[in-house]
């Protein structure tokens with residue numbers, strides 16, 4: 001007779017047809033798990049909170065569509081140049097063909113490339129918008145993205161309206177080689193033209209905003225706003241540490257670090273972003289401030305404060 005026995009495993013049987021039926025009843029994506037603090041939030045509540053973790057305030061990445069819905073007056077956004085799609089001039093191939101990467105991202109996001117551009121009102125101010133989507137090949141900047149940013153800026157110049165670019169990117173798209181890098185010069189020229197003509201350009205940096213995009217139009221805004229805790233910088237922290245052989249501060253290349261060192265003007269929580277933009281855009285275009293009851297609503301409003 002043995003003194004110790006393993007407990008009968010009657011409560012740990014989790015396989016079988018009943019379990020499968022139970023699993024099918026629970027919709028996929030019902031919960032959101034925070035990548036920073038692991039807090040589980042009902043997806044519906046999480047989205048109502050503008051995709052910000054209620055426990056640690058981590059600002060989750062947004063799709064371009066959600067970003068536009070949060071910022072633009074309801075029913076005013078008109079997308080432009082949605083059909084522009086990347087060609088494969090270098091016939092690039094690594095693990096897969098470049099065209100296959102594009103196709104996979106298209107299926108995943110329903111977009112033709114990593115940026116949505118168009119025109120919409122923000123607090124009744126007509127604004128040209130260029131909004132990146134990180135889900136499409138890491139928000140990388142290829143020739144289509146550069147062209148769409150350029151066209152948004154050209155629209156701003158033509159109509160003398162402000163332009164806002166919202167970045168979420170790992171940088172230039174290596175599969176397009178030098179053509180990607182040329183977008184840095186192309187978009188920077190437009191930024192210079194806007195400055196010359198006095199057309200306001202606001203750059204909003206979300207997590208992450210790095211490399212070639214940071215080294216061009218994203219850092220050339222008249223005003224640079226960043227979301228809290230976003231990874232903002234040119235090269236990665238580890239790469240710099242290895243190069244200079246010195247440890248860097250823990251918050252190096254965050255929005256807050258960049259603000260404290262003068263690179264970012266405002267670190268603005270997502271819940272206050274639309275109200276902040278309305279105030280700034282109306283001021284920049286010489287319009288009087290809107291009374292709260294006269295302010296139009298966005299498709300997706302920030303949660304009410306208690």
Ligand SMILES: [Zn+2]
Nearest residue numbers: 034037053056
């Ligand atoms: Zn969290």
